[in-house]
Amino acid sequence: MNRAPHHGEPATRSAAGAGPVAGARPVVGARLVDGLPSSPPPPHWRAGEQTLRLLTVAVAAAVAALLTGHAWLLALAAGPAVLLALAAPGRTRPTELSADSTAEPRRCFEGEPVTVHVTVRHDGRTGRLDPTLALGPGITLDALSVTATGVDLVVHADSWGRWQLGVIDVDVHDAGGLTRRTVRTDLGTVDVFPVPSAARLAPIPVRLPERIGEHTTAHEGTGTEVIGVRPHVPGERQRRIHWPSTTRRDAVQINQFTAERAADAVVLLDTLADFRDATTGLRSLDETLRAATGLTRSYLRRHDRIGLVAVGGTLRWLSAGSGDRQFYRMVESVLEVRQDRPRRGAAVPRIPLPVLPGHALVYAFTPLADQRILDVLGQVRERGNPLVVVEVPAGEPAARPDDETDALALRLWHAEREAMRSTLRGRGIPVARHTPGEPLDLALAPLLRRTITGATR
Amino acid sequence: MTSTTPAPPVDATEATPPPGAVRWSPRLERAVLRGTGAALALAAVGLPGSGGATDRFGPAAAVVATGLALWAAPPPDDPPSRTATWPARLAASRTTLLGAGSVVLAALCEPRVWQALAVTVLLTAYLLLLDAFGPWRRTVRPAAARAAVAASLLVLPVAFAPTGAGEWSRPIALLGVAAAAWGVGLGLRPSASGAAASGAAEDGNPEAAARG
Numbered sequence: 001m002n003r004a005p006h007h008g009e010p011a012t013r014s015a016a017g018a019g020p021v022a023g024a025r026p027v028v029g030a031r032l033v034d035g036l037p038s039s040p041p042p043p044h045w046r047a048g049e050q051t052l053r054l055l056t057v058a059v060a061a062a063v064a065a066l067l068t069g070h071a072w073l074l075a076l077a078a079g080p081a082v083l084l085a086l087a088a089p090g091r092t093r094p095t096e097l098s099a100d101s102t103a104e105p106r107r108c109f110e111g112e113p114v115t116v117h118v119t120v121r122h123d124g125r126t127g128r129l130d131p132t133l134a135l136g137p138g139i140t141l142d143a144l145s146v147t148a149t150g151v152d153l154v155v156h157a158d159s160w161g162r163w164q165l166g167v168i169d170v171d172v173h174d175a176g177g178l179t180r181r182t183v184r185t186d187l188g189t190v191d192v193f194p195v196p197s198a199a200r201l202a203p204i205p206v207r208l209p210e211r212i213g214e215h216t217t218a219h220e221g222t223g224t225e226v227i228g229v230r231p232h233v234p235g236e237r238q239r240r241i242h243w244p245s246t247t248r249r250d251a252v253q254i255n256q257f258t259a260e261r262a263a264d265a266v267v268l269l270d271t272l273a274d275f276r277d278a279t280t281g282l283r284s285l286d287e288t289l290r291a292a293t294g295l296t297r298s299y300l301r302r303h304d305r306i307g308l309v310a311v312g313g314t315l316r317w318l319s320a321g322s323g324d325r326q327f328y329r330m331v332e333s334v335l336e337v338r339q340d341r342p343r344r345g346a347a348v349p350r351i352p353l354p355v356l357p358g359h360a361l362v363y364a365f366t367p368l369a370d371q372r373i374l375d376v377l378g379q380v381r382e383r384g385n386p387l388v389v390v391e392v393p394a395g396e397p398a399a400r401p402d403d404e405t406d407a408l409a410l411r412l413w414h415a416e417r418e419a420m421r422s423t424l425r426g427r428g429i430p431v432a433r434h435t436p437g438e439p440l441d442l443a444l445a446p447l448l449r450r451t452i453t454g455a456t457r
Numbered sequence: 458m459t460s461t462t463p464a465p466p467v468d469a470t471e472a473t474p475p476p477g478a479v480r481w482s483p484r485l486e487r488a489v490l491r492g493t494g495a496a497l498a499l500a501a502v503g504l505p506g507s508g509g510a511t512d513r514f515g516p517a518a519a520v521v522a523t524g525l526a527l528w529a530a531p532p533p534d535d536p537p538s539r540t541a542t543w544p545a546r547l548a549a550s551r552t553t554l555l556g557a558g559s560v561v562l563a564a565l566c567e568p569r570v571w572q573a574l575a576v577t578v579l580l581t582a583y584l585l586l587l588d589a590f591g592p593w594r595r596t597v598r599p600a601a602a603r604a605a606v607a608a609s610l611l612v613l614p615v616a617f618a619p620t621g622a623g624e625w626s627r628p629i630a631l632l633g634v635a636a637a638a639w640g641v642g643l644g645l646r647p648s649a650s651g652a653a654a655s656g657a658a659e660d661g662n663p664e665a666a667a668r669g
Contacts, residue, residue, distance in 0.1 A: 050588060057556040057584065058641075062634045064564035066627065071616035072573045074634070076560050078608040079581040085641045086601040 036134050036167055041182040045093070051178040054080040087176035094124035099150070099170055099185040107191045110160055113142060116153040116187055118168055130171035130180070136164035136187075153187075159286050160194035162335040193331050194286070197294030199440035202302055203447040204263045205361045205386035213262025214302045221259020229253040263304045264320050264357045267292045267330070268380065270366035270373050271312030271337045275395025280436070284367040284394035287436040289334065291392055292365045294440045296327055307355065310334050311376050315349040320357055348375045356385050361452060364389045368420045381427065386452045389424055389431045390443060393417075428453075486590040487531040493586055494530025494555055497579040498522040500572065501562035509566035522562065529555040530583070532591050552587055556580065570617050577609045 047055070061077035064070070103116045120129060131151045135141060138161060143154040151170060157163050165187035173180045204215045216225050229242045232252035245253035269292055274285040292308075299306045300322060307320035308330045318333045356362065362385045366373050380387050397413060399406035421431050430450065434443040481489075502519045503509025510518040529551035547554065563576045585602050 050591075052550075053553040053556060053587070054584065056553050057560060057580070060557040060560045062638075064560055066631060066634065068564050069627065070564060070567075071630065072568070072577075072613055073560065073564055073616075074630075075573065075577045075609045075612035075616060076563065076580055077634075077637075078612045079577070079605040080584060081637060081641050082605045082608040083584065083601060086598070086604060 036136065036164070037169070037184075041169055041184050043181075045174070045179040045181045048173060048178055048180050050087075051084065054084050058084070084178065087178050089125070089174035089176045089178065092125040093174045093179070094122040094126060094172070097122045097172055097181055097183050099168075099183040101168070101185045101187050103165060103188055103190060105190075106188070107193065108157075109193045110158060110195050111156055113154050113156050114165070114190055116155065116165065117150060118153070118170065118185060118187075119150040120170055120172060120183060122172065125175040127173035127175050127177045130173065132169040132171070132182075133166060134168070135166040138163045139165055157190065157192040159283065160192050160289060160331070160335070161338050162189055162191050164189050191332065191335055193328070194290045194293050196297050197291045197434070197440045199291075199294035199298040199444070201441045201444045201448065202263070202265075202295075202298045202304065203361070203388070203444055203452060205359060205452045207359045207386075208261035208263055209357075209359065211262040213260055213304060215261050215263050215304075216258045217261050219259045220256050221261075223258045223260035225258045225260075226255050227258050228256040230256055262322075263299065263302075264306075264360035265295075265299050265304060266307045266309060266320060266356055266360050266362045266385075267296060268362055268364040268366075268376070269308065269310040269312075269334060269337075270364065270370070270376075271310050271334075272370040272372055273312070273367070273395075274338070275367060275369055277394045277396060278398035279396070280394075282394055282436050284369065284392060285338065287392045287394055288365045288367065289331075290436075291390060291434050291440055292363070293327070293331060295363060295390075295444075296330060298440075300324065300327055305357075306330075307357070307360070308333060309351060309355045310337055311349055311351070311373075313337060315351075317352065317355045319354055320360065348372045351376065351379050356380065356383050358384075360385055362387045365392055366390070367392050367394050368417050369395055371420070374420065374423065377424070377429065381429070387429050388447060388452060389429055390440075391421070391431055391433045392436065393433065394436065481590070490530045490532075490583070490586055490590055491527050493579060493583045494526040495523050497559050497576070497583050498526035498555070498562070500575045500579055501559040501566075503563070503566040503568060503572065507566045507568055507572065509568075510562050513565065525558075526555055532587060556584060570613070573613060573617070574610075577613060578606070581606050581609050 058077040058080040061073050061080075065073035065077070097120070099118055099120045101116055101118045103114055105112075105114065108114060118131070120126070129146050129151065131144070131146060133141065133144070133153070135155065138157050138159055139155050140158060141153065141155050143152075145152045151168065153168075155165060167184060167186055169182050169184045171180045171182050202215070204217075208215060208217055216223060218227075220227070229245045230253065232241065232254045236254055240255045242253045242255045269288055271285060271288075274283055276283050296306050296308075303322055305320040305322045306326065307318055309315070309317040310333075314337075316333050316337065318330055321329070362380050364373070364377055364380070364387065366389060368389075368391050377387060377389065397406075397410060399410040424431050430447060430452065432443040432447060434440055499519060499522070501509075502511050502522045505511050505516075510522065532552050533549050559576070559580060563573075566572070568576070585605070
């Protein structure tokens with residue numbers, strides 16, 4: 001599954017107004033500007049480049065003729081003046097101009113193309129359209145084409161999040177190309193879902209809730225995996241008789257099966273900071289959620305319940321649930337964590353009680369870059385929940401090769417992270433190191449060889 | 458981990474060119490513009506003895522003017538931005554400066570008829586070629602081009618006609634120029650009712666168009 005469900009018809013936004021935006025970076029047929037415009041475009045018709053050129057030449061020639069007394073210079077003014085007069089739109093210039101945009105899809109995965117159609121509505125006759133595009137942060141323009149009735153764009157977002165697509169100003173020229181007016185329309189927002197890391201493993205804690213599921217436990221139950229034989233007790237089903245043992249022991253032996261239980265898991269996202277790796281350019285927040293969604297899918301495939309809590313900025317949490325929709329609910333609940341940067345204070349939030357079901361296995365995805373995450377993990381440990389820390393290393397500073405100060409700083413940086421790892425391991429918390437780009441299973445596989453227990457309350 | 462391929466360059470050239478737009482190779486278009494611009498500058502500087510820039514500043518004026526014209530004649534690929542500095546804005550408007558500069562240089566001359574004719578034709582041709590070969594390839598209507606050339610050529614014989622100029626000539630010329638400017642301005646003035654009528658006609662509502 002690689003596409004988010006699309007709900008309903010494509011959203012439509014419209015606006016009317018106008019004006020070119022400062023800081024233009026020109027492309028063929030369109031301009032790209034950095035940053036969204038802060039001031040509205042001028043609402044009236046303005047002279048175009050051709051008009052200014054013809055007017056300048058005509059006025060210069062007429063003034064020169066009057067100043068110098070050379071009547072022949074009026075011939076130089078006559079040509080541009082006639083061109084101006086004949087290109088005048090007169091009665092065909094539009095009086096009503098507006099633009100609206102539709103984007104499809106509004107929900108997609110990282111890197112998927114989003115097609116935006118901008119339609120210019122008007123009365124009267126118009127000439128060419130000259131778009132100026134201010135893309136939102138995180139949005140990349142793939143293609144742009146100008147048609148007779150509007151502008152078609154193809155954009156994509158490289159990272160997950162709720163992104164503003166941007167704003168487009170379309171300069172609408174009159175039929176003669178002499179004057180232009182700008183209409184502006186907001187392209188709206190798009191929800192970009194992370195592409196989950198590849199993960200198939202779903203480690204389970206020692207204690208599981210009494211719900212039938214797909215995880216084989218060490219206890220006897222009514223599952224499908226045989227764990228031994230025992231003497232027959234009157235009343236048991238004959239089809240469970242283990243005949244080889246019965247023949248050897250000369251007494252009826254019954255197969256013993258394991259119990260199969262569902263697991264509860266909670267993903268704890270460390271959004272206290274967002275570091276950008278100097279060498280790879282990857283951001284810790286991006287990789288954290290990609291890894292977390294990979295694990296979420298792995299559990300949901302086994303019909304387990306999984307919840308989410310994100311610490312850093314606003315505390316966001318979602319109680320444990322199962323089913324495919326839970327994946328999208330979880331991702332949507334954290335799509336706006338990037339906008340929390342101004343609200344990231346020094347205090348560590350208290351995790352509400354309903355967030356962590358009893359004995360739920362908590363996976364903490366963290367770059368181990370902020371000491372406050374230790375306090376959060378301490379809260380989880382106090383509740384007695386089994387805890388696994390998945391370290392997503394990112395943000396390692398780049399050190400110049402021959403700089404001793406840089407080398408020392410890098411050593412300190414490594415030592416600080418190693419100290420945090422040692423602290424966690426000292427508390428009995430396993431730390432799995434997930435390298436971005438590799439399957440999450442490589443990090444989780446060692447957990448299958450050990451028991452994951454919670455702390456005593 | 459997402460695998461994102463680098464975004465291809467923006468392709469906005471899919472804009473439908475206006476019907477009738479001239480489509481030559483970009484190199485040829487720029488060469489034509491450079492040639493016309495250089496010829497215009499040379500003609501505006503004037504021959505020795507015409508009292509133009511060549512006589513006043515020496516032959517170097519012709520060389521400098523031609524060099525500047527070769528640079529300024531093709532329109533810039535980048536449209537001017539509002540944050541650009543004044544030199545950058547002037548560079549972006551260099552085609553306008555070339556046209557106006559040629560007029561100023563030509564005003565220094567006392568040209569013969571054929572010289573004035575050359576400057577007039579070259580200036581009109583340069584302005585028309587700019588529209589045809591500019592970044593937006595605006596359609597140049599043959600009728601408009603013919604009318605512009607005809608208007609220029611009509612003024613020339615009158616300007617060189619042997620009439621006695623008196624003190625009243627300049628005020629009358631000023632009145633004539635003002636009348637022409639008023640006429641052009643009247644043509645450029647928008648008409649709201651006309652636009653509504655045109656829009657109604659385009660929407661396929663002839664009754665509304667007739668009412669407008």
